Amino acid sequence: MTTTDPGSHGPAPTDAEPPTAVVVGGGIAGTTTALSLADAGVRVTLLEGRPRLGGLAFSFQRGDLTVDNGQHVYLRCCTAYRWFLDRIDATALAPVQDRLTVPVVDAASRVRTPSGEGPRLGTLRRSALPVPLHLTRSLAAYPHLSVAERLSVARAALALKALDPADPALDAQDFGSWLARHGQSARAVEALWDLVGVATLNAVAGDVSLALAAMVFRTGLLQEPGAADIGWASVPLGELHDTLARKALDTAGVHTELRTRVAGISPTPDGRWTVKAPGGEITADTVVLAAPQRETHDLLPPGALDAPGKLLALGTSPILNLHVIYDRTVLRRPFFAALGSPVQWVFDRTAASGLTEGQYLAVSQSAVQHEIDEPVAVLRERYLPELERLLPATRGAEVRDFFVTRERTATFTPAPGSGALRPGARTRSPGLFLAGAWTATGWPATMEGAVRSGVSAADAALHALGRPRDHLFREAA
Structure with a gap:
């Protein structure tokens, strides 16, 4: 040159x-x-x-499998990224849900099922009603919060909708303190606010700028009914x-x-x-x-x-991804979120990876400064039993592979x-x-x-x- x-x-x-x-x-x-x-x-x-x-946001080969370094999703409100997908002729390869549906499993709450004892399942799902009614029915039936907590969440959401994310004063405040001032219990933070916030902001509520949190929740949940519908790559x-x-x-x-x-x-x-x-x-x-x-x-x-x-x-913050290959199908849904467990989000990557036998699950872990440098053996010992608690079908299944990908500087610190x-x-x-x-x-x-x-x-x-x-x-x- x-x-x-x-x-x-x-x-x-x-x-x-x-x-x-x-x-x-x-x-x-x-x-x-x-x-x-x-x-x-x-x-x-x-x-x-x-x-x-x-x-x-890349892939690599591991034997016969094509592995993503981490699970990346986007929302229907991510209009610029959707424009980008269209520009590179990739829209059909990263479809969006017809309607927001998030299965949420609570490992700490056990219920009887036809196949034996298992974790309690709840679902966050939107309806076709206008905002904020689009989430009312789902929130009213959400089993991971008490009736009082659900009402308190609704009041906090309306207060959050009134905030202006562009206000510099909000940037100086933390989201966790704001939630506490608006009556949010520790359970409500875990089962709803951090469920969404950790995955999108890579930090727990107490460590997040109120301005950024307000932007995320207002844009995703409080403006358009379909804004939070989730999309991800099928390849x-x-x-x-x-x-x-x-x-x-x-x-x-x-x-x-x-x-x-x-x-x-x-x-x-x-x-x-x-x-x-x-x-x-x-x-x-x-x-x-x-x-x-x-x-x-x-x-x-x-x-x-x-x-x-x-x-x-x-500053920067890490994201950890755990990759588990089972000898059989252990998850019938494309993904789920977890409560009462160190596990956060689990995705089925079997078809996208090219796996032809068994099932490949990707466990996406954000805000994990304390775990990002843990040895693979330690992570395996910690997380495989947690997956058994969350997915009873894993009991007796053979783990054919377990590996880890680490992005130590995945995001800026919010x-x-x-x-x-x-x-x-x-x-x-x-x-x-x-x-x-x-x-x-x-x-x-x-x-x-x-x-x-x-x-x-x-x-x-x-x-x-x-x-x-x-x-x-x-x-x-």
Whole structure:
């Protein structure tokens, strides 16, 4: 590689040629940015240090199985991610439930069943009624809360709906204290608020910014009846975020280089940018850093942000995934959530992984700072008996494989004050922009947030370049 423009091996372009851009990072945010720039006629080079695209939503091979590093879901209200799926021609491969249905199993409450004693099952399900009546029937019959707790939850939900997530004062408060002030018992927090919040925010209520929590619950449960309907990939994540994303990038004319870790970026005297990569340097009009927080911090030139140390102060939080292969079918539902157990969410990944005999369950564990470095043997000893408590059909079943995947920096830490630490897409350096789920999207660190960040970065870059922006994702009015 020599000093050239993206995707070319010639001199810098003349004024008649299209502008050029380098996007650093091939996760969902970087892919979104690259596609959005290319669709506006910008010549884009996408540089990714890994041998694949997809960032933290990827797949790998384990023997004959195709394994996702972790279970990723989205909601019907994740309109930007749904737009992204459509852009890469993947919508049919990640369908959404017709209607929100979440089985919730309580390991601590035992009942008699036709097959013997088992955990009590409840279901959170929406109706077709308007908000907030769409959840009334389900909440009224929810067996994991007392009648008084259900009424208290309804009152808290109405109070939460009245909050403005954009209010900076909410960012300084924690959600757990707010719930306590609004009469929520420890059981209500466990059986409802944390059931949803831990999975979406990667933190328990007491450790979460009230602004972020209000955004999640208002958007998902308190605005549109179908907003919380759950979607997930019916194929390995790599087929979406690597294979189909790469095809879309190629079709759009994006030049993608994998196994290319950027060593530095610097402005040029003529107002452009030089990107230093292992094979040489690339010169471009615009650079978008769509890398993780620390990597972005290390690449930022002096003066690009008022306080670059905020990126490190924002912090990161881990997610742990346990993968269990049984010799027989032990779960008849696509997924369930658990109470009264260290187990949080369990998903059936049998068909998606290519397993032809037995069943493959993925156990998704968020907010697990205390467990992320535990040895596999310790996790196996802790969690297999818990799965037996939750799934009586596992008793007597043979565990053919048990393995663990760990994402130690899966999300930014959504603590009180985190909103003030998240930078926007624009920097103080002309032509340099930021993308990533950790930027100021207003959303937690989700695939939806990643797409929104990529759109914001592309929007800012295209505005600076004087290029059309009418093709970008926009929230419906």
